[in-house]
Amino acid sequence: MKFRTIVRHIREGVRNVVRNGWMSFASASSIFISLFILGVFLLLSLNVNHFAQQIESQVQIRVFLQLNADQTTIDKLNNEIGNMVDVKSVEYVSKDAGLDLLRKSLGEDADYLLEGFDETNNPLPDSFTVEVFEPKTIADVANRIKAINNSDATKPIMNVKYGQGTVEKLFKATDAVRNVGLVIVIGLAVTAMFLISNTIKVTILNRRREIGIMKLVGATNAFIRWPFFIEGALIGFSASLLTAIVLLYGYVKLIAMTKFDLGLAMITLVEYHDVAFLLTVTLVGIGTLIGVWGSTISVRKYLKV
Amino acid sequence: MIEMQDIWKTYADGTHALRGVSVRIDRNDFVYLVGPSGAGKSTFMKLIYREEVPTKGQISVNGFNIGKLKPRKIPYVRRNIGVIFQDFRLLQKMTVFENIAFAMEVIEAPKKLIRKRTMEVIELVGLKGKHNSLPTQLSGGEQQRVAIARAIINNPSVIVADEPTGNLDPETSWGIMNLLEEINFRGATIIMATHNREIVNSLRKRVIAIENGEIVRDEARGEYGYEI
Numbered sequence: 253m254k255f256r257t258i259v260r261h262i263r264e265g266v267r268n269v270v271r272n273g274w275m276s277f278a279s280a281s282s283i284f285i286s287l288f289i290l291g292v293f294l295l296l297s298l299n300v301n302h303f304a305q306q307i308e309s310q311v312q313i314r315v316f317l318q319l320n321a322d323q324t325t326i327d328k329l330n331n332e333i334g335n336m337v338d339v340k341s342v343e344y345v346s347k348d349a350g351l352d353l354l355r356k357s358l359g360e361d362a363d364y365l366l367e368g369f370d371e372t373n374n375p376l377p378d379s380f381t382v383e384v385f386e387p388k389t390i391a392d393v394a395n396r397i398k399a400i401n402n403s404d405a406t407k408p409i410m411n412v413k414y415g416q417g418t419v420e421k422l423f424k425a426t427d428a429v430r431n432v433g434l435v436i437v438i439g440l441a442v443t444a445m446f447l448i449s450n451t452i453k454v455t456i457l458n459r460r461r462e463i464g465i466m467k468l469v470g471a472t473n474a475f476i477r478w479p480f481f482i483e484g485a486l487i488g489f490s491a492s493l494l495t496a497i498v499l500l501y502g503y504v505k506l507i508a509m510t511k512f513d514l515g516l517a518m519i520t521l522v523e524y525h526d527v528a529f530l531l532t533v534t535l536v537g538i539g540t541l542i543g544v545w546g547s548t549i550s551v552r553k554y555l556k557v
Numbered sequence: 558m559i560e561m562q563d564i565w566k567t568y569a570d571g572t573h574a575l576r577g578v579s580v581r582i583d584r585n586d587f588v589y590l591v592g593p594s595g596a597g598k599s600t601f602m603k604l605i606y607r608e609e610v611p612t613k614g615q616i617s618v619n620g621f622n623i624g625k626l627k628p629r630k631i632p633y634v635r636r637n638i639g640v641i642f643q644d645f646r647l648l649q650k651m652t653v654f655e656n657i658a659f660a661m662e663v664i665e666a667p668k669k670l671i672r673k674r675t676m677e678v679i680e681l682v683g684l685k686g687k688h689n690s691l692p693t694q695l696s697g698g699e700q701q702r703v704a705i706a707r708a709i710i711n712n713p714s715v716i717v718a719d720e721p722t723g724n725l726d727p728e729t730s731w732g733i734m735n736l737l738e739e740i741n742f743r744g745a746t747i748i749m750a751t752h753n754r755e756i757v758n759s760l761r762k763r764v765i766a767i768e769n770g771e772i773v774r775d776e777a778r779g780e781y782g783y784e785i
Contacts, residue, residue, distance in 0.1 A: 257665050271650040465646050468606070469660040469707065470636035472629070 257475075265482025275455035276487055282451040283491035283542065286444035287535050291499040293440055294531060295522075297433030302522045304426035308387035311422070313394050313414040315380040318407070325408045326378060332400055333382055338389045343381045350376045377410055388423060390414050445542050452484065452546030460554040473555045480547045488543020489536060496532040503527065558584050559605060559715065559746070564614035566600050566770075574600035575611075576770040582748065584714065587741045589757050590750040591781055592767040598750040601767060602717045605748065606638045607631050619714055636664055639708025639716040639745075643723035645700040647692040647707075653679065654688040657706045664711060678706040682736060698729035702736065709740055716740060718749040722756065734760055757781040 269276045315333070317326065326344065334342045345353070351374050355362040369375065384393050394414045401409040466476045507521050559582040566575040574597045582588055590598045603609040604616055607623050616623045621634050647656050654675055661671045679688050682702040692700050701721060708716055718737065722730035734756055741747045751757060757764060757780065764779025765772055774782065 254665050256668060257662075260662055461646075462648055465648060466659070466663070467632070468608075468635065468640050468646070469663055470632045470634075470711075471663040472632045475632075475663060 253474075261475075261478035262482055264479035265486060268479055268483045269486055272455065272459070275458065276483075279448070279451050279455055279487050279543075279546075280491040283444075283448050283488060283539050284495050286440075286447050287492050287495040287539055288499065290437065290440045290444050290538070291495060291531060291535055293433075293437050294534065295499065295503060295527060297430075297437050298522050298527055298530070300429050300433050302520075304429055306520070307422065308426055311384075311387050311390055311414065311419055313380075313382040313384070313390060313397065313412060315382060315397055315409060316411040316413070317378045317380075318410050319377050321378060321408045325406065329400070329408060330380065333380060333397060336393060336396060338384050338386060338393050340383045340385045343383075345379045345381055347374045347376045347378050350374075350379060387419075390419060391416070441538060444538065445545075448488075448542045449546035449549065452543070453550045456480070456547060456550040456554070463551065463554045467555070476555065477548065477551050480551045481544055484543035484545075484547030485540055486543070488540040488546075491543075492536045492539020493532075495539070496535045499531060499535075500524070500528055558582065558617075558619065559748075560615075560617050561604070562615045564604065564611045564616055566597075566604065566609065567612045573770050575604075578614075578767075578770070578772055580765065580772060580775070582746060584746055585741065585744060587738070587747045587762040588749065589762055589764045589779070589781075590748060590767065591752070591757065591764055591783065592773075593783070594752075596767045597770040598767055599719060602719055602748065602750060605715065605717050606635055606640050632663075636711055637713050637715065639705075639711075639713040641701070641704050641708050641716065641718040641721045643720040645692070645697075645704045645724075647700060647703055649692055652689050652691055653684060653695070653703050656692070656703055657710055660707050660710050674710060675706075678710050681709075681739075682706045683732070696729075697725050698732060701725065701729075701733055705733070705736055705740075709745070713745060715746045715748070718747065720750055720752065722751065722753055727755070730756065754781040754783070 315329075317329070330342055330344055333339060348371055351366070351369065351371075354376070355366060358365060382393065382397070384390050391414070394412050394416075397409070397412050401407055401412075463476055504524055507524060510521055559580075561578055561580050564575050564578040565573070567573050578597075578601070590601060592598055600609060604611055604623065605618055607626060611624050614624075618634065619637055621630075623634065626634060648659070651659070657678060658671050658675045661674060666674075676688070679685060682705055684699060684702050684706070687695065687699065692703065695703070701724075705721075716737070721737070722733055725733065730753065737747055737749065738760070761778045764774065764776050764781070766774035766779075766782060
């Protein structure tokens with residue numbers, strides 16, 4: 253293809269968008285609406301995922317030691333657990349620190365529940381709080397900690413707790429939420445593609461006469477197809493870019509609002525810079541692809557003259 | 558040169574549009590194709606510009622065996638055939654200039670040449686000053702002139718015109734006929750299907766009459782021969 257022909261195709265593609273103003277608008281609107289819904293669900297799904305992750309990461313193992321455990325045993329255990337694969341951190345919580353924590357977590361009730369307890373008659377054992385990198389390995393890590401105890405004749409560990417049963421249920425729930433989100437997003441993406449390509453088909457149906465005339469004067473199929481291809485890409489790209497901008501603008505506002513209103517330290521929205529790229533690339537990618545795909549498929553139908 | 562040998566055309570619904578047509582049209586001929594509606598005139602012309610392929614028989618246009626043409630070669634054969642219709646078939650959203658220039662863009666001609674040649678044919682068909690008008694702003698006769706300009710811009714050796722005056726008043730029709738004669742004079746073969754008795758009888762040319770899919774008459778300087 254000659255360079256001037258490429259320039260001609262691009263010029264014609266751009267002109268066609270303007271010439272068929274209403275049809276371009278219809279296609280662009282259909283892309284905008286479909287991708288907007290898809291984008292909202294994508295953001296929702298990302299955030300649900302994020303919540304699930306936050307909840308999961310709060311899972312930890314508590315290792316309670318025997319009341320008579322001495323400092324050497326404590327140091328040895330601290331080292332051994334800390335060196336385990338999958339273990340992110342080990343924090344030693346002395347019995348005194350444990351009492352303080354308990355007081356804090358009980359709040360006002362602590363005054364009468366823990367009345368009379370102090371450093372001298374503290375009933376709590378020394379303990380470790382173990383965090384893992386990957387929440388799903390928590391049961392495994394807990395078992396390995398128990399195994400240390402079994403191989404040690406003094407049996408320095410009294411108990412290993414990580415919310416067995418509850419944690420498994422939590423993981424099942426977060427997995428379900430993730431899968432449902434994924435299914436919804438994929439389903440919406442497919443629906444969007446179908447809807448948009450249908451709109452494009454209808455707009456091109458209007459132009460079969462035009463294609464017929466082009467063939468009559470001896471235009472090759474490629475020559476006819478290129479401007480349509482560029483037209484489709486242009487509409488798809490600009491409509492999806494607009495969708496991404498509107499969605500991200502809304503998301504920024506939402507983040508700003510929730511920061512003040514919820515004030516919950518535990519659960520936050522996914523940061524803007526973590527979603528911006530993914531959202532833009534996904535939407536613009538899908539939009540441009542559908543624009544090109546829809547117009548190419550539809551034109552091909554009328555080229556068989 | 559166009560040559561048909563025992564051409565049969567049967568459409569999918571079973572209609573026999575042409576039954577054993579054999580004819581030879583020489584370079585620079587001017588041929589009227591006459592006959593009742595549905596006799597097969599349009600099919601005859603569609604075979605020439607390869608919108609249809611014959612069910613049986615051989616057809617060659619400018620030495621190309623049209624029936625056996627590979628699909629990707631079709632555009633190149635069509636560039637040497639100008640087609641004109643009763644309903645003009647212009648691109649409504651393009652200006653006169655763009656409609657005509659389009660046929661030259663297709664052959665990837667340089668932009669400067671396209672501009673020069675397009676303005677030339679616009680003048681030739683008598684539309685000087687109207688190059689920026691849209692088809693909807695033109696009269697029927699003017700629209701047909703645009704279609705003719707588009708058909709001749711690449712200097713095709715054959716012009717196929719399917720009732721080019723069918724939608725025009727007598728005076729405008731004569732203007733179009735003068736234009737076609739001029740194009741014929743410059744060397745193009747012209748095949749024109751028509752129901753216009755007055756034109757056929759006054760501007761005497763070769764007449765091929767088709768009835769019921771068969772050639773019933775072929776005269777060098779014929780008459781229309783049908784009562785309206």
